[in-house]
Amino acid sequence: MPAEQVASTRLVTLVNPNFVWPAVTPYALDILCTHLETAGFDVDVLDLTFRRERWRLDEYFAAHDPMLVGVTLRNAGSVQPQEQRVFLPDHLGVIDAIRGLTNAPIVLGGAGFSSMPYAALEYFKTPFGVKGPGERILCDLADALASGRSAETVSGLLLWDGSTVHESAAAGSAAAAKAPAAEVATVYRRRSGVSNRVDNREYYERGGLGNVLTKNGCPFACNHCVEPDAKGSSVTLRTVAAVVDELESLVAQGIYDIHTTDSEFNIKPEHGKRLLREIIERRRGAGSVMRNLRLWIYAHPVPFDAELADLLVEAGCKGVSLSAEHMCRERLAVWDPPRGRVGLAYTIDDVRRVTQLLAERGIMVTTELLLGLPGENLQTLKQTIDESLRLPTTVIGYTLGLQVFPHAPLGIRFAAESAGRNVIRGLQSNTARSEIFLTPLDQCESMVAYERQFWFDEADRLRPVFYFSPDLPEDAETIERPNGQWVNTIRWIRNYVPKSEHYRVALPTLAGGERGESNNYADNPFLQQAVALGYKGAYYSWWRDRNRILAEASAKGITA
Ligand code: B12
Numbered sequence: 021m022p023a024e025q026v027a028s029t030r031l032v033t034l035v036n037p038n039f040v041w042p043a044v045t046p047y048a049l050d051i052l053c054t055h056l057e058t059a060g061f062d063v064d065v066l067d068l069t070f071r072r073e074r075w076r077l078d079e080y081f082a083a084h085d086p087m088l089v090g091v092t093l094r095n096a097g098s099v100q101p102q103e104q105r106v107f108l109p110d111h112l113g114v115i116d117a118i119r120g121l122t123n124a125p126i127v128l129g130g131a132g133f134s135s136m137p138y139a140a141l142e143y144f145k146t147p148f149g150v151k152g153p154g155e156r157i158l159c160d161l162a163d164a165l166a167s168g169r170s171a172e173t174v175s176g177l178l179l180w181d182g183s184t185v186h187e188s189a190a191a192g193s194a195a196a197a198k199a200p201a202a203e204v205a206t207v208y209r210r211r212s213g214v215s216n217r218v219d220n221r222e223y224y225e226r227g228g229l230g231n232v233l234t235k236n237g238c239p240f241a242c243n244h245c246v247e248p249d250a251k252g253s254s255v256t257l258r259t260v261a262a263v264v265d266e267l268e269s270l271v272a273q274g275i276y277d278i279h280t281t282d283s284e285f286n287i288k289p290e291h292g293k294r295l296l297r298e299i300i301e302r303r304r305g306a307g308s309v310m311r312n313l314r315l316w317i318y319a320h321p322v323p324f325d326a327e328l329a330d331l332l333v334e335a336g337c338k339g340v341s342l343s344a345e346h347m348c349r350e351r352l353a354v355w356d357p358p359r360g361r362v363g364l365a366y367t368i369d370d371v372r373r374v375t376q377l378l379a380e381r382g383i384m385v386t387t388e389l390l391l392g393l394p395g396e397n398l399q400t401l402k403q404t405i406d407e408s409l410r411l412p413t414t415v416i417g418y419t420l421g422l423q424v425f426p427h428a429p430l431g432i433r434f435a436a437e438s439a440g441r442n443v444i445r446g447l448q449s450n451t452a453r454s455e456i457f458l459t460p461l462d463q464c465e466s467m468v469a470y471e472r473q474f475w476f477d478e479a480d481r482l483r484p485v486f487y488f489s490p491d492l493p494e495d496a497e498t499i500e501r502p503n504g505q506w507v508n509t510i511r512w513i514r515n516y517v518p519k520s521e522h523y524r525v526a527l528p529t530l531a532g533g534e535r536g537e538s539n540n541y542a543d544n545p546f547l548q549q550a551v552a553l554g555y556k557g558a559y560y561s562w563w564r565d566r567n568r569i570l571a572e573a574s575a576k577g578i579t580a
């Protein structure tokens with residue numbers, strides 16, 4: 021349907037094509053649904069996560085004629101440096117199927133989409149896309165379609181016109197269209213067992229976690245990270261009452277283990293503390309359901325004080341995934357403050373202090389370390405592993421290598437250095453057939469072309485770009501080859517970490533590696549077996565018991 025035509029209904033259909041298990045609640049659809057309902061639209065959610073084999077889209081579209089279809093693309097890929105799996109073709113399959121069943125225009129959004137929105141819109145060939153928070157723009161787009169207003173009036177909207185992608189002509193900045201000025205008081209409606217809505221309880225039963233957002237965006241600029249760009253670099257807080265009401269509603273539905281979906285819970289520590297105090301207050305009420313709450317958060321090593329740790333424990337926080345990234349980051353070239361912005365400056369002392377604060381209070385901790393960044397060599401690897409193993413953590417996760425995204429500082433830097441003609445040592449892709457060159461944005465013919473080169477080669481074949489430090493113990497031939505794989509280093513890490521520590525570490529594994537050992541969440545057989553057995557909470561709370569859990573699954577005939 022052309023964007024200008026007045027739609028016959030006010031129905032918006034929201035689709036979740038995420039086929040990754042253990043399943044993660046498509047929270048975005050609850051947020052978008054709440055806003056659309058409040059704005060007076062009819063909404064249906066078509067959640068395909070538990071319908072991997074049979075989507076039943078034909079049944080739905082035979083009976084419904086929406087004016088707009090929104091598709092959420094949470095993950096563009098697994099971002100796992102050994103597996104390097106890309107989900108774009110799977111998503112295209114769903115989008116093509118929808119296109120075959122309805123004339124309604126399709127709008128895309130989600131964190132995966134937002135990490136490469138121009139290239140993604142061109143790849144999927146849908147008319148509309150939204151980078152970053154989508155609630156306001158989606159409602160405005162639905163209103164435009166319903167009233168016959170041009171989509172060009174929708175501020176912040178991306179449009180694909182059949183040959184190029186451009187931002188709408190509407191006045192006003194995209195950032196303003198996305199982020200409200202004040203704290204957001206909307207309580208997102210979280211439901212269970214309601215047809216054509218996200219079934220939060222089913223996700224909890226089959227995925228082991230619920231989720232909640234306390235704030236959106238990240239003001240920092242860590243070199244490897246997509247989030248300030250994809251989610252927003254200014255932080256939008258939600259009111260304490262809205263978040264805690266939502267938590268209460270989830271807990272009342274029997275969803276007790278809830279993971280925050282903030283980039284980092286503690287980037288606005290005063291807001292976090294207010295929130296925790298309110299949770300504590302409600303837990304004190306006689307017979308409060310909130311006493312069942314078990315909270316799991318992502319946090320950075322700074323800012324983090326003892327008061328925050330005390331409040332967390334009292335509020336029912338069971339685990340913290342500490343984004344420590346590296347133990348000797350000051351020695352790595354990658355941590356130079358990017359583009360004049362503030363990278364988070366923490367030291368190994370901060371990591372030790374926070375881990376200790378949490379361990380003393382009985383809160384589980386996992387530190388997730390990124391190995392193989394620029395400047396990494398055997399010496400920094402050893403130091404990092406040694407330091408990390410001294411921490412009193414529940415689990416330590418090691419990832420070797422990282423995906424290079426077009427708008428992450430590292431991607432921008434590599435494109436500048438490559439200048440379309442220089443080979444950057446360490447850049448590789450398992451599917452590369454020729455040298456990888458990256459061209460900076462100002463030398464590309466369009467934003468589409470700039471973003472595309474991080475995902476596709478010159479022949480339009482999928483070729484996500486990854487980086488592994490060339491100063492690691494690999495053969496010269498591996499490092500020179502555009503598809504060389506840093507196998508020696510993985511073996512080295514696995515040998516270097518003492519066997520006595522293996523129970524509490526998640527090591528990088530070779531693709532298709534050891535059963536039950538993979539540190540990749542996506543379609544992880546062990547995690548799927550654990551949740552099928554009924555284990556709840558963040559994975560690191562039962563990682564140490566994985567041999568026993570695998571044996572239990574095997575005894576009960578539970579396979580992934
Ligand atoms: C918490 C989290 C996890 C937790 C989830 C726990 C839970 N129960 O929810 C765990 C650890 C399990 C996890 C796992 C994975 N994660 Co994760 N995760 C996150 C995190 C921090 C929050 C996700 C979230 O729910 N956000 C809140 C929701 C509301 O935001 P949102 O989905 O982005 O939606 C907003 C907008 O995007 C937009 N929008 C969304 N959809 C749509 C649709 C339309 C039509 C429109 C208009 C707008 C729109 O509007 C929404 C509301 O504002 C994000 C980073 C981040 N800060 O968002 C990474 C992130 C999404 N994860 C990522 C990845 C890669 C994964 C894994 C694949 C990792 C792996 N290899 O195993 C798995 C996938 C699991 C799965 N089944 O899908 C990447 C995706 C990167 C990419 N470019 O594709 C991210 C961005 C992290 C990163 N820095 O790279 N994850």
Ligand code: SF4
Nearest residue numbers: 238240242245247283
């Ligand atoms: S790693 Fe964390 S603090 Fe750094 S930019 Fe990403 S989300 Fe922000």
